[in-house]
Amino acid sequence: MLRNYFKIAIRSLIRDNVYTVTNVGGLAIGIATFVLLMLWVQDELGYDRFHTKGDRIYRTNASFNNDGNITTWPTSPGPVAYFARKEVPAVELAARVANDNGMVLFTAEDKDFTENNALAYVESNFFQVFDFRLLRGNKDKPFPNSKSVILTEKMAHKFFGDEDPIGKVIRVEKKKEYVVVGVVADFPSNSTLNYGIMLPFDILIEEYQANEYWKSLESDWGNYNYYTYLLLRPDAKPDAVAAQLSDIHHSHQDESAKLQYKLQPLSELHLYNADGTEEGIQTVRIFLVVAIAILAIACINYVNVATARATRRALEVGVRKSVGANRGRLITQFLVEASLMAVIALLIAIVFIQVTMPLYNELSGKEITFNLTGSSMGWLLAALVITWLAAGIYPALVLSSYQPLQVMRGRNLTSTGSPMFRKVLVTTQFAASIAIIVGTVVVSRQLSFMRNKKLGFSTDNVFTFALRGDMFKNKQTIINDLKQHPGVEAVTMGGQYVYSIGSTTGDTGWEGQLPGQSLLIHPINVDHDFMQIMKMEMAEGRMFHDSKADTASYILNEAAVRQIGLQNPIGKSFSLWGMKGSIVGVVKDFHHSSLKQQIEPSILFYRPEWLWIVYVRTNGADNAGAIAAGEQIWMKYNPEYPFEYSFIDSAFDRMYKSEQRVEQLFSIFAFIAILVSCLGLFGLATFTATQRVKEIGVRKVMGATSGQIVVLLSGELMKLVLVALVIAIPLSYFGMQNWLSDFAYRIDVDWTIFTIAGGLSLFIAFLTVSTQTLRAAVRNPVDSLKTE
Numbered sequence: 001m002l003r004n005y006f007k008i009a010i011r012s013l014i015r016d017n018v019y020t021v022t023n024v025g026g027l028a029i030g031i032a033t034f035v036l037l038m039l040w041v042q043d044e045l046g047y048d049r050f051h052t053k054g055d056r057i058y059r060t061n062a063s064f065n066n067d068g069n070i071t072t073w074p075t076s077p078g079p080v081a082y083f084a085r086k087e088v089p090a091v092e093l094a095a096r097v098a099n100d101n102g103m104v105l106f107t108a109e110d111k112d113f114t115e116n117n118a119l120a121y122v123e124s125n126f127f128q129v130f131d132f133r134l135l136r137g138n139k140d141k142p143f144p145n146s147k148s149v150i151l152t153e154k155m156a157h158k159f160f161g162d163e164d165p166i167g168k169v170i171r172v173e174k175k176k177e178y179v180v181v182g183v184v185a186d187f188p189s190n191s192t193l194n195y196g197i198m199l200p201f202d203i204l205i206e207e208y209q210a211n212e213y214w215k216s217l218e219s220d221w222g223n224y225n226y227y228t229y230l231l232l233r234p235d236a237k238p239d240a241v242a243a244q245l246s247d248i249h250h251s252h253q254d255e256s257a258k259l260q261y262k263l264q265p266l267s268e269l270h271l272y273n274a275d276g277t278e279e280g281i282q283t284v285r286i287f288l289v290v291a292i293a294i295l296a297i298a299c300i301n302y303v304n305v306a307t308a309r310a311t312r313r314a315l316e317v318g319v320r321k322s323v324g325a326n327r328g329r330l331i332t333q334f335l336v337e338a339s340l341m342a343v344i345a346l347l348i349a350i351v352f353i354q355v356t357m358p359l360y361n362e363l364s365g366k367e368i369t370f371n372l373t374g375s376s377m378g379w380l381l382a383a384l385v386i387t388w389l390a391a392g393i394y395p396a397l398v399l400s401s402y403q404p405l406q407v408m409r410g411r412n413l414t415s416t417g418s419p420m421f422r423k424v425l426v427t428t429q430f431a432a433s434i435a436i437i438v439g440t441v442v443v444s445r446q447l448s449f450m451r452n453k454k455l456g457f458s459t460d461n462v463f464t465f466a467l468r469g470d471m472f473k474n475k476q477t478i479i480n481d482l483k484q485h486p487g488v489e490a491v492t493m494g495g496q497y498v499y500s501i502g503s504t505t506g507d508t509g510w511e512g513q514l515p516g517q518s519l520l521i522h523p524i525n526v527d528h529d530f531m532q533i534m535k536m537e538m539a540e541g542r543m544f545h546d547s548k549a550d551t552a553s554y555i556l557n558e559a560a561v562r563q564i565g566l567q568n569p570i571g572k573s574f575s576l577w578g579m580k581g582s583i584v585g586v587v588k589d590f591h592h593s594s595l596k597q598q599i600e601p602s603i604l605f606y607r608p609e610w611l612w613i614v615y616v617r618t619n620g621a622d623n624a625g626a627i628a629a630g631e632q633i634w635m636k637y638n639p640e641y642p643f644e645y646s647f648i649d650s651a652f653d654r655m656y657k658s659e660q661r662v663e664q665l666f667s668i669f670a671f672i673a674i675l676v677s678c679l680g681l682f683g684l685a686t687f688t689a690t691q692r693v694k695e696i697g698v699r700k701v702m703g704a705t706s707g708q709i710v711v712l713l714s715g716e717l718m719k720l721v722l723v724a725l726v727i728a729i730p731l732s733y734f735g736m737q738n739w740l741s742d743f744a745y746r747i748d749v750d751w752t753i754f755t756i757a758g759g760l761s762l763f764i765a766f767l768t769v770s771t772q773t774l775r776a777a778v779r780n781p782v783d784s785l786k787t788e
Helices: 002-015 017-045 079-087 153-160 202-210 238-252 281-308 310-322 327-364 374-400 404-409 419-452 469-483 548-552 558-564 623-637 648-654 657-691 693-701 706-740 751-777 781-785
Strands: 057-066 069-073 091-100 103-108 111-116 119-122 134-136 148-152 169-172 176-184 197-200 227-232 259-265 462-466 488-494 508-510 522-525 538-541 553-557 573-576 579-587 602-605 613-618
Touching (some): 017 281, 017 327, 017 657, 079 238, 111 153, 148 153, 197 202, 227 238, 238 259, 281 327, 327 374, 419 657, 419 706, 462 623, 462 648, 469 613, 469 623, 548 553, 558 602, 573 602, 613 623, 657 706, 657 751, 706 751
Parallel strands (some): 119 197, 522 602
Antiparallel strands (some): 057 259, 091 227, 103 111, 134 176, 148 197, 169 176, 462 613, 508 573
C-alpha cells in the first residue's frame, strides 16, 4: 500500500510541475536558511564551552563607581593573581595573560615573519586552567625559563615547515632569542583566547624590575593591563571571591575604595560586556528568531499553495472516496506526498548548503563546517520534521474533507478549509518579512551613523605606521624627511594608535582628591603638535608646547573632569604613575574606540622619548605618493621589516566588521524572506482567483474593466499586507531597540524606517498579486461562465 502511495505522489508531483517547483523551491530555501542560521547561532553560543573545567573558570574584571559613573574593564592589576593564589582559599589556580596587540617581527631559520595580534605572555599554569592541548612539552612546567617559547601547530609549521620545532631558536624584533619548548594544538575558532605564539609571563615581571619608572609588577595596583583568569574550587562562590579580592586591593591601596572586582564566567566573555550587559547575545537572539521565521514562512508558503491547488484535485478525491477510500487513507496519501516533497527539498537544501558554505563563512567571518553527521544532521532532521508536520497536516486535512457527491455535482469545491486561516498565514508571513526588512534598515542606518559621526578629531587623509629597529634613533630625521614630500601636509607622533587606546591605569592623584576617590584613566602620550595636527578642540586651557617643561603638563578630557568633579581644573596639580605635574588644558571629548562604548576618562601627556607611532596627514591629492615616501624612508632605516601602514578612517571602519557582517546577512535573509513570502502570496492570489472565477465572469459581462477587477482582487490581499505591517511595527521596534542597546551612541528608530520597510513590502506584494489577478481579469468571461 505504501509503495502505491509513493507512486501516486510521484505522478502527482510530475503532473503539476509548476506547483512542485514552487513548493519544493520554497521549502528548500527555507530549510537551507534555517540550517545555516542555526549553525551560526550554535557557533556563537558554543564559544569557550570546550573546556572541561569551563564552568569554574572566571575572568576578573575591575569596576569603578565614581558617583554613579560605573566603568568596568576586563583587565586587572598584576597583584590580583598573586594575592588570589596566596590569600583566597576558594581559588584553585590563577593565571595572568597579557596580549601584545600589534605587529611583531619574528626570525626563524634566517627567515623573517611579521605577525599581528598573535603574541601573548602567559603564566606557566595557563595550560592547567584551560584545555588547550599541549602536543609537545611539559604541561606542569611548560616554560623552563624566561627564554622559552611555545607555538601552535600552525605557527610551528609556518616557521619551520615539517621539521621538528623543539629546540629551534626564534628571534623577536631581531633582538631577543627564545627556544621552542612546546607545541600546542591550534586554538579552536570559537575561542575567545586565540594566540599563535606564547612567551612566559615572567618576562614582564623581569621588565618591571629593570624599569626605573615602574614598581614591582606584583605590587603595582595601578596598572590595569592584564587579564586575570581564576579557576575556582567546585564549592566556591564567585561573589564571595570577588569581595575578598576587592578587600585585598583596598588594604594595599587606600584611594581604591570605589573599586570593586567582579568575576565573569568564561562562557559569557564572547557575548557579554565586562560589566555583564548584553552585547553579541542580542544578535544571536535576533538570528535565532529569523531562522525560525524563515522556516515558518516556507511552511506557510507550502500550505497556501497546496490549499490553492486543492480544487484541482477535488475530483480525484471524490472518485477515490466513491470507490471506497476512507479519509484516513486519503490523509496518509497526502502526507506521503508532503513527506516526499519535504525530502526532495531537504536534498536540494543539502546541495545548496554545501555550495554556499564557503561564501557563507566569508560573509559571517566564521569557520563553520557542514557534514551529514553531528549537529549539522541534527538541524537537518529537525527542519525536515518541522516542515513535514507544519506544512503537511493542514493541506492533507483540507484535501481529504471533500464530499464525493458535492464534487461530482461540481458544487462547493472552493469553500472547504478556512479562508480566514489562510489569510492569517499570509499575514504572519509578511509580518515576519517586514520585521526582517526593518532590521536590515536599522543595521544599515546604524553603520552609516557610526561611519559618519564626528569623532572629536579629523581622520581625513591620515595614515600611521610604527617605528621599528634603528628608526627610533632617527625619529626627528624621519619626520623632517616626510615633511619634504609635496603630498604630505603635516607629520606628528604618538605613543598609541588613536583608534585603539586600550591601556588603563588607576595610578593617579590630583589636587582636591577626596578620601577613597580614585580614577581609572586612559593615558595617551602625544607629541607637542599632535592635538593641533589631528584638529582636536580645546574646552579650556591650551595645547602642549615644544618645551621640556611641558613634560610635566597634563591635558584631561571632559569625561575625566566630569568624573572626578574637578572645578576650575587649569593650573591644578595632577600625578600620573607618580610623575607630578599640572593640568594645562581640557580637551573636548573624542572617541578613541568603538561607538559601542561611552567616551571614558583620558589624560594626554608629552613624553618625547616614549613616542613611536608616526602620524602622516596628506593633502588628499597624492596619498599614493605620500605612502611611497613613507615606505622609502622605512626601507632606508629598517629594510628587514615590511612596511605596514593604516589609514585612521579605515581602522575605525574595521571596528565595525561584525556589524557589517550582520548587515550583509540581514540583507540576504530579508531577500529570502520576501521571496518565499511572495510565493505564498502568489498561492493565495491563485486560490482567490480560482474561487471567484465565475464572479469575475459576471462582473465582466456587467461591464467591469480588467483594471477594476485587478483592484478588486488585489485590494483584499493588500489589506493583509497592511495588517502585517501593523503587527510587524511594534515587534521589530522592540527587537531592534534591544539590538541598538549594545551601542552607547546610536540612531533613533523613527517612522521613516517603517515607511521604507512597509512601502517596499507593499510594492513587492502588489507586483506579486497583480501578476496573477491580471490573468484572471483578462480571461474571457465565456470560459468562466460556460460551466453554469
